[in-house]
Amino acid sequence: MAEPAVNTTKQITDEGLVKGASKLTPEKIEQVINSVIKAETGARLKTYVDICVHCGLCSEACHFYLSHDNDPKFSPAGKVKQTIWEILNKKGKVDAEFIKRASEIASTECNLCRRCAMYCPFGIDIAYLLITMRRICHKLGVTPQYIQDTAHSHSATMNQMWVKDDEWIDCLMWQEDEARGEIPNIRIPIEKEGAEIYYSVIGPEPKFRAQLIYQAAVIMHAAGVDWTMPATPGWDNSDMCMFTGDFEMMARLKKVHYESASRLKVKKIVMGECGHAFRSVYDVGNRALGWKMPPIPMVHAIEFYYELIKDGKIKIAKKYQKPVTFHDPCNTVRGRGLHEMGRFVTNATCEKLIEMHPNREHNYCCSAGGGVINCGPPYKMTRVDGNRIKAEQLFAAKAKGAKTIIAPCHNCHGGLEDIVHHYGLDMDIKFLGDIIYETMEKPE
Amino acid sequence: MKKKIWTLCSVFVAAVAVIVVTAYSQENVKSVQDSAFKTKMRPGAVFLHDEHNKKAEIDDCGTCHHVYKDGFKVEDETSEDRECSECHKIDGDPVPLVTKYHLRCKGCHEEKKAGPIMCSECHVR
Amino acid sequence: MHDIYNFVSGPLVWVSFVLFIGGCIYRLISMAALAKKKDPVVYDYMNLRYALRSIFHWIIPFRSENMKRHPVFTIVTFAFHICLILVPLFLFAHIILIKESWNISWWFLSDSTADVMTLIVVGSCIYFLVRRIVQPEVKFLTSPSDYLILAIVAAPFITGFWTYHQFAGHKVMGIIHILSGEIMLVAIPFTRLSHMIFFAFTRGYMGSEFGAIRHVKDW
Structure with missing residues (x-):
């Protein structure tokens, strides 16, 4: 191990949190907290908070807890105690410093990975409790600066990385060009109406991992898949607004995504190898829009590759040698x-x-x-x-x-x-x- | 001398016999027992028969040692020569008989607002 | 003694049962109504098959990963809950009291078995208490109310044991025993003990989300 975990007690300065917290008044904090609790939460929050017997069995589920030598401040319920329990106990009467710290805990000391949900005997959804804290912080304007910037990008451009509409198309054509060096007749079909598959990626792919689009094109081509990518916003399936607690924006993003797919009359959405985007498209965003399940069938790349290989559409020439x-x-x-x-x-x-x-x-x-x-x-x-x-x-x-x-x-x-x-x-x-x-x- | 010792011994034996017989006679019961209870959950209820009846002013044996025929109490007949379980049959489940005993004692105590009513007051260890 | 015994074993029993059953029904109905109003997703995503799958896995010892990681806790908590429920329901003395009052009865435990089970409950409570004081991750989460709830649960068993064995002051302890049982019953719907009524729903909902939507196990 290069060095033990020591830096965590160091004070981190985050402009977003500092500036945001400086604008808060006790009245505003109380009003926002109670409005979110009253208007947006209900039986789940109440039941989860009411029945938790403080047994601590969720602790070992959390990598933060395990990595900090079992420091109880990092256990899932420990984080809930420092955030949601406190604001409920005090009925919203907490200070700006508390909100700043709560935002830091909820946004940077929990990955919402839901491992703890599998360790709580009662099945309490701890990630839900912490995302609720993020939601409150979002409404108070106390969100870490960098992620807030991506959320701004989402609102302004409908993608995460400030990619302009023409840059997106440009990137696809560039990767098509590159791929033709290897496979002369390869295409990245843009705006092909009625295609079987709509391939969507996250903003960072055109921004700095463009070779992934190239590779996807080669795989699609080799498998003989009838596919397309849109030329309009909606191509980016990513969603940082889901994680900042900006649920309104999250819903708008998913709406644009699904609408671009339905405009192209595709049969299925296949998304690149991204986890959070999958959560947003398959599980969270669709709910925000009122669909129980995604309105258009959608699969993650893992499942898509599985089908291609199982059906023999892709053949392996020589297996990857390293274990x-x-x-x-x-x-x-x-x-x-x-x-x-x-x-x-x-x-x-x-x-x-x-x-x-x-x-x-x-x-x-x-x-x-x-x-x-x-x-x-x-x-x-x-x-x-x-x-x-x-x-x-x-x-x-x-x-x-x-x-x-x-x-x-x-x-x-x-x-x-x-x-x-x-x-x-x-x-x-x-x-x-x-x-x-x-x-x-x-x-x- | 020999005669004297014999007399003393006889007196002693007779005295012991009298004490033992009195102690175990129907008239001087000290606790409620019924041979129908094979395994006992608790010690039999403490019950000093004569003292109780004197204090409670019960003269009629049939108050407790009753005899029922066709659902009606037979007025002049009593049953002190029998165990309760001869009529109140146990049939494997002790609960009904236990309840009969309880209602007989505790029921009356409740009614008269006198005497013990809590478990440990009668079933003394 | 007559008056106080009759009061705690008469009207107060009724009061506690009314509050217990009424409280449970009230909590369930009000939570169902709140869910309908504010969390309608709960109804849309609740899936009977996967809810039962999850509940089934979590009410059997050592079926979940976390139970395997904490064998002592698993054994204690299962023994605790089993004894906690069985002893009051099948204690001979309780059966007799019910038979006396309403002329109904059912199967009962022998007193010696019930005695051991009572000690298991009390011992488990001591284990939980020590765990709460000693283990940092539990201590951190602990508030005074957690000790109070533990005391509420342990009290009927400690006082019951005391009364049964007729230790000093057992008559007063008998009264306290009845009272503490009543307090526990009333506490169930209105404290964290309400996990008794909500466990199936939170577990079932998590099971439904994991099973029906995410196609993955939750244990």
């Missing part, structure tokens, strides 16, 4: 149970899969998800120090021979990269798409 380990992203495993499909794809494309422990539903979070990595540089060490347990888990897999980590999620990539560097793990991190692209039979 790999598979990291289950919270939103695809606890959010959709794609763990076995992920392993099917991995086994089909890699020589050797070495499991990390715990794995599948019980895998430790990357500590980047839930918007924590989007809170930016001030909190980098919060999540890296706060996930020593992940490094230990990966070290154990490495000791058994694993050299590459497969993580089918953008946030997990970011989080794991920082962990791998900080703790000196020296392992590669790859998407399933990277592996498939590398190992598949490519058309001439």
Whole structure:
């Protein structure tokens, strides 16, 4: 281990929190808290708070708790105690300093990974309690600056990364051009009405991981898939507003996303390897819009790849040689149970899969998800120090021979990269798409 | 001398016999017992028969040692020579008989507002 | 003694049962109405099959990952809850009192079994108390009300044991025993003990979300 977790007591200065908190008055805090509690919460919040017997059994579910030598301040219920319980007990009469700290806890010391939901004997949805705290902080204007900036980008451009409409199209054409160097007749079909599949990605892909679009195009082409991508806003399936508690904006984003797909009359949405976007499109955003399930069938890339390989649409030329380990992203495993499909794809494309422990539903979070990595540089060490347990888990897999980590999620990539560097793990991190692209039979 | 010792011994034996017989005679019951109760959950209820009846001014044996025929109490007949369980049959389940005893004692105590009513007041360890 | 015994074992029993049953019904109905008004998703996503799947997994010892991680706690908490429910319902003395009052009765535990089970409840409460004081993650979450609730639960069993074995002052303890049982009954719907009535719903809802929507287990 490079260094023990020591930095966490260091005071972090976040402009968003400082400025936001400076504008608060006790009256405003009380009014906002009580209006959110009264207007937006109901039986769930009440039951969860009423029946929790303070047993502490959720503690060991949390990577922050485990990584801070079992510091009770980082246990799931411990975080609820420092946020929601307190504001309910005091009926909203808390000060700006409290809100600042509550926002920090809810936004940067919890990834909403829902592992604790599987450890609470009563099935209390602790992530729901902490997102409610984020919602209150959002309404008070006390949200970490970096993630608030992405939320602003969402409102202004309908994508997360301030990508302009023409830049998006430009990026697709650029990647098409690049891919033609390898496969001369490849296309990235834009705005193809009636296509089978609508492929959507997150804002960071055109911004700085454009090769993923290239790879996706090659996979689609090789599998002979009838696919398209939209030229209009809605292409970005990501959603930081879901994590800041800006639920109105979250609903608008999902509406634009679904509308662009229905305008193109596609049969199915396939999304790139992103976890939080999957949560937003499959589980949360649709509900905000009043659909019980997504209005258009949608699958995560893991499931899509699984189908392509199972149906023999993609053939593997030579399996990936280095031993790999598979990291289950919270939103695809606890959010959709794609763990076995992920392993099917991995086994089909890699020589050797070495499991990390715990794995599948019980895998430790990357500590980047839930918007924590989007809170930016001030909190980098919060999540890296706060996930020593992940490094230990990966070290154990490495000791058994694993050299590459497969993580089918953008946030997990970011989080794991920082962990791998900080703790000196020296392992590669790859998407399933990277592996498939590398190992598949490519058309001439 | 020998004669004297014999007399003393006889007197002693007779005295012991009298004490034992009195102690166990129907007239001087000290606790409620019924052979129908095979395993006892608690010690039998403490009940000093004569003292109780004197204090409670019960002269009619049939108050407790009643005899019923066709659902009606037979006025001149009593049943002190029998155990309650001869009529109040136990049939494997002790609950009804226990309840009969309880209602007989506790029921009357409640009615007269006198005497013990809590479990540990009668079932003394 | 007559008056006070008759009061706690008569009218107060009625009061406590009315508050207990009425309170439970009130809490359930008001929560159902609140859910209908403010959390209608609960109704849309509740799925009987997956709710039962989840409840089933969590009421059997060692079926969930977390129970396997805490074997002592699992054994204690299961033994505690089983004894806590069975002893009052099947105690011979309770059955006799009910038979005397309403002429109905049912199967009962032998007094020696009930005695051991009572000690299990009291011992579990001591375990919970020590855990609350000693284990940092539990201590951090603990408020004075947690001790109060523990006391409310332990009291009927301690006083019951005391009365049964006729330790000093057992007559007064008998009265306190009845009172403490009544306090516990009334406390169930209005304190954290309400997990007795809401457990199935929170567990079932989480089971439904995990099972029907997310296609994954929740244990």
